[in-house]
Amino acid sequence: MxxxxxxxxxxxxxxxxxxxxxxxxxxxxxxxxxxxxxxxxxxxxxxxxxxxxxxxxxxxxxxxxxxxxxxxxxxxxxxxxxxxxxxxxxxxxxxxxxxxxxxxxxxxxxxxxxxxxxxxxxxxxxxxxxxxxxxxxxxxxxxxxxxxxxxxxxxxxxxxxxxxxxxxxxxxxxxxxxxxxxxxxxxxxxxxxxxxxxxxxxxxxxxxxxxxxxxxxxxxxxxxxxxDRKRPKLKHHPIELWRLDLEAEISEGWTANGQTNSLLKSIACYGRVFERLAGDELAEYVERIAVTRPGFFQWCRHQHQISRKARTWARAAERYYWPLGEAPQRDKSALNLNQERAEDAQARIRAAVVQLAKTGQLAECVKQRAIQLCKQARCSAKTLYKYLSLWHPEQWCVTPHGEGDTAQLSAAEEASVRSLDTPSAKGLHTLENFMKGVPPEGGYSETFSPGERGGAGGERGFPQPAGGA
CATH class of the missing domain: 3.90.920 (DNA primase, PRIM domain)
Incomplete structure (x- = not known):
């Protein structure tokens, strides 16, 4: 009516x-x-x-x-x-x-x-x-x-x-x-x-x-x-469009510098969602796809650390995404890029310390040890001094394992050891900030905090021999 x-x-x-x-x-x-x-x-x-x-x-x-x-x-x-x-x-x-x-x-x-x-x-x-x-x-x-x-x-x-x-x-x-x-x-x-x-x-x-x-x-x-639509609705489902967008981005690869993180993220996302990968399989997938993309050897500046970066993005993707068709599994509490970087830095420092200790090259002097580790672990002095317990002579020691005198390492740390460049493999390049005769920017007094450096005035300094130098 x-x-x-x-x-x-x-x-x-x-x-x-x-x-x-x-x-x-x-x-x-x-x-x-x-x-x-x-x-x-x-x-x-x-x-x-x-x-x-x-x-x-x-x-x-x-x-x-x-x-x-x-x-x-x-x-x-x-x-x-x-x-x-x-x-x-x-x-x-x-x-x-x-x-x-x-x-x-x-x-x-x-x-x-x-x-x-x-x-x-x-x-x-x-x-x-x-x-x-x-x-x-x-x-x-x-x-x-x-x-x-x-x-x-x-x-x-x-x-x-x-x-x-x-x-x-x-x-x-x-x-x-x-x-x-x-x-x-x-x-x-x-x-x-x-x-x-x-x-x-x-x-x-x-x-x-x-x-x-x-x-x-x-x-x-x-x-x-x-x-009757003059502009028909897209026939593709949004998920299919997402897949096509990722495939288009990944297939083109590198076209300039500064694209590594973006591409690795897309590869990890694709592998997690559409290939249903996780753990080591996902990390290996990210690395394998990345090194075969066009422009990798021309534009990527992280070729020497691609394995580590692939693992980092694989872990992040595994926490943020889930395989297509499964229930959402996003762990929002774990999504912290700074935490990822901190864990990666700690793993590199541990690996560098163990490698130097094994070869007998680990310096006893705090300053020399810090210089060694900054170069070997590829980190700054500021980052190194955040984790004194991992390397400082007063706080670090090699834990006996079995009959030998080897250190106990996690799987991630062992991978970091393998990824580090050995002196025999490549030529050593002295870092500019630590070249002989060229003090770090701001002087050593700013690079090493007073309470953390060795020598006179350092509360945590390595013990000096009796009678002085």
């Missing part, structure tokens, strides 16, 4: 007519009945047609009246002109409508010319534009092409008006059924007249409403609207 701000006609048939066809009262059309082939249709633009006026004009045999569709509608109709080939394919048209959920229809002769209107009543209102798209694409899918003068659908698929310029596009208008003097009558399946009364028309209308499959129609409306 539609609600109207304007009063309805007192006649129940007139009220029912306005409830069905009078929901949108703007831009109505009117014509003459003098010539059945040329009604001379005109659009009423000055004012909306009120329900009682619509009923009065419908009763006037000297004029014709028609209406348009609003944003929602509870019916549709197909217009098949006289002489159209589709008059012989009514069964095909009805069968096509059934695939959309429109099971029952009403067949009406539209005028004396012999054309027919096939009405499709609905038990509740639906979106007009979606219904128009559904009719168009549903019929075309069955080989029934909409064309002017042959087969037309109401509502039609209208174009959008430029609302920012004050333009508004209306749906096409159609004449009202069974108007006196118009030649409109109800037809049976053999196209024979069965009557022109509104009572029979509304009885058939109500029966058709109750027979429609609205669940099927609802699905068809969504599909029909999607089919």
């Amino acid at each position: 539609y609600l109207f701000s304007e009063p309805l006609p007192s006649d129940p048939l007139g009220a029912k007519l306005c409830q069905i066809f009078g929901t949108y009262r703007w831009e109505t059309i009117e014509g003459d009945t003098h010539d059945a082939t040329s009604p001379n249709w005109r659009t009423v633009k000055n004012f909306p047609l009120r329900p009682r006026s619509l009923w009065l004009r419908w009763q006037d045999a000297a004029q014709l009246v028609g209406v348009r569709f609003g944003t929602t509608t509870a019916y549709a109709l197909l217009d098949i002109d006289a002489g159209s080939d589709y008059l012989r394919r009514l069964d095909d048209i009805k069968a096509a409508l059934e695939t959309l959920g429109i099971v029952r229809t009403l067949l009406v002769r539209s005028s004396w010319s012999g054309g027919v209107h096939l009405y499709c009543p609905l038990p509740k209102a639906v979106n007009t534009f979606e219904l128009a798209c559904t009719l168009k694409h549903g019929l075309e899918a069955q080989g029934l092409t909409l064309a002017e003068g042959q087969l037309e659908a109401f509502p039609n698929v209208k174009s959008y008006g430029r609302w920012w310029l004050g333009e508004f596009t209306e749906y096409n208008a159609h004449r009202l059924p069974l108007q006196p003097g118009s030649g409109s009558v109800l037809l049976d399946e053999h196209l024979q007249p069965t009557g022109a009364g509104l009572e029979r028309f509304f009885w058939a209308w109500q029966f058709a409403e109750q027979s429609q499959d609205m669940d099927l129609l609802a699905a068809a409306l969504k599909h029909g609207r999607d089919c």
Whole structure:
């Protein structure tokens, strides 16, 4: 039941007519009945047609009246002109409508010319534009092409008006059924007249409403609207787009300096989510893919530490992402890049200390040991002095293991030992900050804190031999 701000006609048939066809009262059309082939249709633009006026004009045999569709509608109709080939394919048209959920229809002769209107009543209102798209694409899918003068659908698929310029596009208008003097009558399946009364028309209308499959129609409306998009929605799922974006970035590799971390992150993400890797397998995957990307040897400045960086990004990806299809496993409490860097620095310091101790090259003097470790562990003095317990002579010692005198190392530290460059493998390059005769920037007094350096004044300094130097 539609609600109207304007009063309805007192006649129940007139009220029912306005409830069905009078929901949108703007831009109505009117014509003459003098010539059945040329009604001379005109659009009423000055004012909306009120329900009682619509009923009065419908009763006037000297004029014709028609209406348009609003944003929602509870019916549709197909217009098949006289002489159209589709008059012989009514069964095909009805069968096509059934695939959309429109099971029952009403067949009406539209005028004396012999054309027919096939009405499709609905038990509740639906979106007009979606219904128009559904009719168009549903019929075309069955080989029934909409064309002017042959087969037309109401509502039609209208174009959008430029609302920012004050333009508004209306749906096409159609004449009202069974108007006196118009030649409109109800037809049976053999196209024979069965009557022109509104009572029979509304009885058939109500029966058709109750027979429609609205669940099927609802699905068809969504599909029909999607089919009519000028810019179709992306067919790819967002996850598939994510995969394609990562593959595109990884496949191109390095094109300039400063891209290592970004690429390693993308590789680790891809390996974790789409390859479902974890642990050492993920780290090995990141390294293997990275070194085979274009531009790695030309642009990557971390080639000497690619294994370590691959492990770092693999651990980060494993904590942040999870394999596709599994329950979310993000450990937000562990997501701390600074912590990752700190753990990596500690592992390198431990590995450097053990390697120097094994070869007997670990200096006894605190200052010399610090210089050794800064070069061997590739870290700054500031970082080194954060972890005194790992290397300072007063706080560090080699833990006996078995019969030997080797240090106990974790798997990560052992990997760090293997990754360190040995003196025999490559030439030694003296760091600029520790070159002979060139003191560190700011002097050693700023590089080593007073309470942490050896020698005079250092509370934690290495014990001096008796009697001094």
